[in-house]
Amino acid sequence: MVALVITSIIAYLIGSISFSVIYTKKFAGFDVREKGSGNAGSTNVLRTAGKGIAILTLICDILKGVVAIAIALLIGVIVKADDRTRAMLVQAAGVLVVIGHTFPVFFNFKGGKGVATSLGVLLMINWKIGLICLTFALIIMAITRIVSVGSIAAAILFPVLCLFLNQNFLVESFHFGYIIFGLIMAVIVIFNHRENVKRIIEGKENKLSFKK
Secondary structure, three states: OHHHHHHHHHHHHHHOOOHHHHHHHHHHOOOHHHOOOOOOOHHHHHHHHOHHHHHHHHHHHHHHHHHHHHHHHHHHHHOOOOHHHHHHHHHHHHHHHHHHHHOOHHHOOOOOOOHHHHHHHHHHHEHHHHHHHHHHHHHHHHHHOOHHHHHHHHHHHHHHHHHHOOOOEOOOOOHHHHHHHHHHHHHHHHHHOHHHHHHHHHOOOOOOOOOO
16 A cells, blocks of 8 residues: 555656656746646647657656656566556556646646557557557558547547557556546546547637648
């Protein structure tokens, strides 16, 4: 129980490091949350600060998920946890790092939507499912030219894949736990895109331009 609490706190604090805000303030002279859509994510950084800062933000946001899961694994080793407990530590870290990204304690609880960080978590927990979700998201984005549509579609696909694929998990344990974990992750991402969903329905969602 103590290990689970410590893991959750560390993961949340890692998620709370908002690289989009840090990098736009340092390299572009403004807070990304005050420009464009107001979202502290790499897509808004791309639109307001350019490709270089956006790529750097994207990489660091993905790494937040990777590091959080790695630390959860390390804590599991330190406390000599069994497979089920290690799986719980990993899942808790995955959820809390994304919540930290969304509601960062260091940045007035106004963060991003957690897609890149979720990708880092997915690639660590099950690299095969992570790559399938990433490929699926990119295809949907290329077809629709709408980032949020690809992100939501991949979020929905994740628990579905967890339901049918029970191999290649970082910690092989109670499979139903991963299905619940996938559903929680999907709900978080979809909830964070609620305004995007509204704009999509109204036909007002911003589209990417591949010509720029």
